Amino acid sequence: MTQSGSHASDLYQQVILEHNQKPRNFKVLETANAYALGKNPLCGDQFAVYVSVSDDGTIEDIGFQGMGCAISKACASMMTTQVKGKTKVDALQLKDEFQKMLLGELNETTEAHHLGKLTMFSGVKQYPVRVKCATLAWHTLEAALEGKASEISTE
Amino acid sequence: MSLSKEMKPVAVDLVEAVQMSATPQPIVSPLSEAEVRSIRADFPVLSQQVNGYPLVYLDNGATTQKPQAVIDRMTRFYSEEYGTVRRGVYALSAKATEAFDQVRSQVAQFLNAASEKEIVFTRGTTEAINLVAFSLGNVLLKPGDQVLISGLEHHANIVPWQEACARTGATLVVIPVLDDGSLDQTVFEGLLSPQTKILALTHVSNALGTVNPVAEMIERAHAVGAVVLIDGAQGAPHMSVDVQALDCDFYAFSSHKVYGPTGVGVLYGKYNLLEQMPPYQTGGDMILSVTFEKTTFAKPPARFEAGTPAIAEVIGLGAALDYVTSVGLDRIALTEEKLRQEATDALSGLPGLRMIGTASQKSAVLSFYLDYAHPHDIGTILDQSGVAVRAGHHCAQPVMQRFGVPATARASFSFYNTSDEITRLVSAIGEVRRIFTGSV
Numbered sequence: 001m002t003q004s005g006s007h008a009s010d011l012y013q014q015v016i017l018e019h020n021q022k023p024r025n026f027k028v029l030e031t032a033n034a035y036a037l038g039k040n041p042l043c044g045d046q047f048a049v050y051v052s053v054s055d056d057g058t059i060e061d062i063g064f065q066g067m068g069c070a071i072s073k074a075c076a077s078m079m080t081t082q083v084k085g086k087t088k089v090d091a092l093q094l095k096d097e098f099q100k101m102l103l104g105e106l107n108e109t110t111e112a113h114h115l116g117k118l119t120m121f122s123g124v125k126q127y128p129v130r131v132k133c134a135t136l137a138w139h140t141l142e143a144a145l146e147g148k149a150s151e152i153s154t155e
Numbered sequence: 156m157s158l159s160k161e162m163k164p165v166a167v168d169l170v171e172a173v174q175m176s177a178t179p180q181p182i183v184s185p186l187s188e189a190e191v192r193s194i195r196a197d198f199p200v201l202s203q204q205v206n207g208y209p210l211v212y213l214d215n216g217a218t219t220q221k222p223q224a225v226i227d228r229m230t231r232f233y234s235e236e237y238g239t240v241r242r243g244v245y246a247l248s249a250k251a252t253e254a255f256d257q258v259r260s261q262v263a264q265f266l267n268a269a270s271e272k273e274i275v276f277t278r279g280t281t282e283a284i285n286l287v288a289f290s291l292g293n294v295l296l297k298p299g300d301q302v303l304i305s306g307l308e309h310h311a312n313i314v315p316w317q318e319a320c321a322r323t324g325a326t327l328v329v330i331p332v333l334d335d336g337s338l339d340q341t342v343f344e345g346l347l348s349p350q351t352k353i354l355a356l357t358h359v360s361n362a363l364g365t366v367n368p369v370a371e372m373i374e375r376a377h378a379v380g381a382v383v384l385i386d387g388a389q390g391a392p393h394m395s396v397d398v399q400a401l402d403c404d405f406y407a408f409s410s411h412k413v414y415g416p417t418g419v420g421v422l423y424g425k426y427n428l429l430e431q432m433p434p435y436q437t438g439g440d441m442i443l444s445v446t447f448e449k450t451t452f453a454k455p456p457a458r459f460e461a462g463t464p465a466i467a468e469v470i471g472l473g474a475a476l477d478y479v480t481s482v483g484l485d486r487i488a489l490t491e492e493k494l495r496q497e498a499t500d501a502l503s504g505l506p507g508l509r510m511i512g513t514a515s516q517k518s519a520v521l522s523f524y525l526d527y528a529h530p531h532d533i534g535t536i537l538d539q540s541g542v543a544v545r546a547g548h549h550c551a552q553p554v555m556q557r558f559g560v561p562a563t564a565r566a567s568f569s570f571y572n573t574s575d576e577i578t579r580l581v582s583a584i585g586e587v588r589r590i591f592t593g594s595v
């Protein structure tokens with residue numbers, strides 16, 4: 001359900017469309033030492049996330065592959081640019097903040113956070129059925145970093 | 156009517172036909188604009204605004220909206236007539252039982268079944284298919300046998316058979332789908348053999364709209380001795396169905412897709428088959444007598460209706476069938492065919508649009524893919540303009556795999572939809588194009 005007055009073009013901002021068309025780090029990472037596959041069985045979206053983590057826990061490189069809607073793909077692309085160079089711990093905190101923003105549990109304009117450019121996805125919270133699209137790559141990253149499961153599903 | 160080969164003006168033929176036929180049939184026509192307007196007024200949901208626009212509801216393949224008559228009938232039943240069925244000796248229960256049983260006869264008439272004893276109430280199409288797959292599947296299937304399904308099936312007509320095969324050692328065999336979304340009849344005939352014990356086939360594909368030539372296929376399957384189940388979830392709401400003319404052994408449909416309430420569906424089964432089948436679920440209402448040593452099961456249909464049924468929903472289904480019968484299934488089919496042609500023409504010309512499912516026999520289901528936007532993004536943007544379509548795999552993942560797409564956007568029509576709504580759909584797709592490609 002969406003609030004009336006919200007417009008599709010608020011959700012599909014230029015930057016998001018541009019990331020969808022030209023996703024960053026859209027590659028299989030040969031040097032990866034962490035990997036996970038994330039699937040949304042309800043819509044068939046699916047992304048593989050490859051991470052190369054150094055001994056001190058820094059994300060040195062990251063890549064992703066897969067297919068999905070504009071929201072899920074742009075989110076995955078933007079995610080890779082935002083977590084590269086961060087520590088595992090910081091990346092996971094960012095995932096939490098991102099998820100909270102979309103669930104309406106964190107107000108990105110009044111509360112402290114580290115989301116930076118990621119706030120451009122705040123429009124997704126008007127579209128509860130699309131929140132899973134936006135968080136799919138993040139859940140996959142978490143699974144890769146924690147090494148608990150090589151395959152995750154939103155359901 | 157004479158089959159004279161002479162060229163004659165059609166009108167003359169019709170006049171002759173009317174004069175010659177003992178009971179003159181009225182000429183069936185699609186609903187007029189005025190009739191559709193008055194029908195739309197019967198559906199309260201249709202008059203609402205979504206995101207600031209009048210709702211355009213094009214997800215009728217998933218579920219249909221409810222006319223006031225159905226809502227009122229259920230409300231009246233709950234406020235004035237409610238009681239349990241088949242159990243109470245008091246007036247309220249007797250009356251509820253009578254109303255409930257009356258719907259069974261009504262459904263029998265709706266499908267032209269030989270007897271109301273051939274009508275089993277289930278929770279829906281899914282439960283009806285599971286019932287047959289368990290009850291008949293378990294006694295009929297042996298290792299080496301085959302269950303034939305088609306590449307167009309909804310998951311509800313795939314998974315129960317996969318499971319039945321896993322339990323019994325039978326093999327699942329699939330009739331392939333051609334590029335236009337119709338079934339490969341040549342391969343079908345080649346697949347039939349004495350090992351074919353069951354053919355489970357959809358009447359109409361929910362994902363593509365293809366209408367299968369079920370009568371011919373049933374005849375061919377019977378010729379090798381197979382039992383045939385038709386998944387009528389997308390058939391019964393859109394055309395008149397005559398199970399005796401089709402000669403199918405089972406036919407299943409869901410109330411919620413025929414303008415009735417959720418939670419109830421129908422399994423039609425030939426009585427001689429139902430009679431030989433063991434119960435699917437057990438408990439109250441389906442027994443003749445119970446001792447701790449032995450239970451005797453009731454005859455069909457009660458044998459297959461364990462527990463208190465969805466009483467009010469069955470009553471609501473009765474009102475829904477009254478409604479569609481009063482509009483007329485033949486007129487519904489013609490009206491929807493007109494909408495299908497109009498919408499197909501309107502959408503086919505749009506740049507970057509690929510129509511999936513172009514069989515010559517189709518119901519008013521348009522499944523499409525845009526080369527510039529994912530179906531979910533289409534769904535979200537259309538919704539912003541008040542246009543509700545389904546985006547996804549439509550519970551038919553093998554169909555999506557067959558056509559090499561992850562999902563499609565699907566507009567599925569009902570006789571209450573209008574030409575204006577097709578225009579709204581087209582302009583909403585234009586908005587998707589504007590957002591994604593910048594062009595208008």
Ligand SMILES: Cc1ncc(COP(=O)(O)O)c(C=O)c1O
Nearest residue numbers: 279280281309311361388389409
């Ligand atoms: C062709 C077909 N078969 C089976 C079903 C399952 O119906 P229900 O979910 O009402 O049991 C559907 C509904 O989506 C359908 O379209």
